[in-house]
Amino acid sequence: MKVFNISIAAGAAALAVLLGAGGALAQEHVFKLHHFLGAESPAQKDMLEPWAKRVEENSGGKVKIEIYPSMTLGGRPPELVSQVRDGVVDLVWTLNGYTPGLFPRTEVMELPFVFVNDPVAANLALAELYPEHLAEEYKGVEPMFLHTHAGQAIQTVSKEVHSPEDMAGMKLRIPTRTGAWVIEALDAQPVSMPVPDLPLALSKGVVDGALIPWEIIPALKIQDQTQFQIEGADKTRLGTSVFQVSMNKARWDSLPEDVQKAFRDASGHDWLVEVGEIWRKTDDRGIKVAVDSGNTHITLTPEETEAFRAKLEPVVDRWVSEVEPLGIDGAALVATARDLIAKNTGDEGASQ
Numbered sequence: 001m002k003v004f005n006i007s008i009a010a011g012a013a014a015l016a017v018l019l020g021a022g023g024a025l026a027q028e029h030v031f032k033l034h035h036f037l038g039a040e041s042p043a044q045k046d047m048l049e050p051w052a053k054r055v056e057e058n059s060g061g062k063v064k065i066e067i068y069p070s071m072t073l074g075g076r077p078p079e080l081v082s083q084v085r086d087g088v089v090d091l092v093w094t095l096n097g098y099t100p101g102l103f104p105r106t107e108v109m110e111l112p113f114v115f116v117n118d119p120v121a122a123n124l125a126l127a128e129l130y131p132e133h134l135a136e137e138y139k140g141v142e143p144m145f146l147h148t149h150a151g152q153a154i155q156t157v158s159k160e161v162h163s164p165e166d167m168a169g170m171k172l173r174i175p176t177r178t179g180a181w182v183i184e185a186l187d188a189q190p191v192s193m194p195v196p197d198l199p200l201a202l203s204k205g206v207v208d209g210a211l212i213p214w215e216i217i218p219a220l221k222i223q224d225q226t227q228f229q230i231e232g233a234d235k236t237r238l239g240t241s242v243f244q245v246s247m248n249k250a251r252w253d254s255l256p257e258d259v260q261k262a263f264r265d266a267s268g269h270d271w272l273v274e275v276g277e278i279w280r281k282t283d284d285r286g287i288k289v290a291v292d293s294g295n296t297h298i299t300l301t302p303e304e305t306e307a308f309r310a311k312l313e314p315v316v317d318r319w320v321s322e323v324e325p326l327g328i329d330g331a332a333l334v335a336t337a338r339d340l341i342a343k344n345t346g347d348e349g350a351s352q
Contacts, residue, residue: 097176151237
C-alpha cells in the first residue's frame with residue numbers, strides 16, 4: 001500500500017509538471033511591449049494592461065504580452081520607434097513626437113483647433129485616415145492602434161494666463177514640433193524634453209510651465225511644481241499628441257491569421273472609443289488632484305478662447321507649408337481631418 005501511495009504521488013507530480021508545461025506551451029507567441037512611463041501610470045494600468053489581456057484572451061491563450069515600463073529594456077524614449085523597427089523589442093507604446101519628422105502626415109491630428117477637445121473623435125478619425133493617408137509613414141512597423149490624449153493644456157509654475165499676450169517670454173515644455181510651433185506663435189520659448197524630465201525642469205526653473213494634459217499631474221506630482229492649470233472653454237485644448245502601439249513588421253507578418261485576428265479584434269472601433277474615454281477620465285482625475293492640492297484651475301471664456309484660436313491659426317498654415325515639399329497636400333489633409341473629427345464627435349458610449 002505504501003508503494004502504491006508513492007506511485008500515486010509520483011504520478012500526480014508528473015501530471016502537474018505536464019500540465020504546467022502544457023500551459024507554457026499553449027503560449028506559443030510571447031511579446032515584449034516597451035514604453036516610457038511607469039508601471040503605475042494610467043497609460044499602463046488603464047490602457048496597455050487591459051488591451052494586452054484582451055489580446056491574450058482573444059488568442060485562446062496562445063499569446064502572452066509582457067509589459068516593460070520606464071524604458072527598462074534600455075535606451076531613451078526617442079529610441080522606441082527604432083527599437084521596434086529593428087526588432088529589438090516586439091511592441092512599443094510611444095509618442096510620435098519623440099521622433100520629429102518621421103510621421104509628418106499624422107501630425108495633422110496634433111494641430112491646434114484641428115484637435116479641439118474630443119479624444120474619442122480624434123482616435124476614430126485617425127483610424128479612418130490611416131489606410132489612405134497615413135500608412136506609408138509607418139514602414140517597418142504594424143500599428144495596432146493610434147490614439148491621442150485629452151489635449152495640451154497650459155500648466156504654469158506661477159503665472160496666471162488669460163490671453164496669448166500673457167504667455168509672451170515664457171519658457172514652456174512640449175514634446176512635439178507642432179507643439180513647439182504653438183509656443184512660438186504665442187511669443188514664448190519652447191523647450192523639448194521627454195515627460196519624465198519635466199518635474200525636475202519645473203523645480204529648477206528650466207521651464208516656467210508646460211503644454212501638457214492633466215492626466216500626467218498625479219504620476220509626476222506636477223501639482224507640487226505648478227500653481228495654475230489653464231484650458232479653453234468647453235475643455236478646448238491647444239492641440240494634442242499622437243501615440244502609437246506598434247509591432248515589428250516582420251514579427252507581425254510571421255504570425256498566423258488567427259493570432260493577427262486576436263490583435264485586430266482587441267484594437268477596433270469599440271476599443272478606440274474606450275481609449276478616448278480612458279484618457280478623458282484620467283484627465284479629469286488629474287485636474288481634481290491639482291485643485292484638491294490648492295492649485296487654481298482656470299477655464300477661459302469663449303472670447304478668450306477665440307483669441308487663442310486666432311493667434312494659432314498660422315500654426316496650421318505653417319504645417320501646410322512644411323509638408324508641401326514632402327508631396328503632402330496639407331490643406332486637404334487638414335480639411336479631411338476636421339471633417340472626420342466632426343463626423344465622429346459625440347461617439348462616446350459606442351462601446352457600451
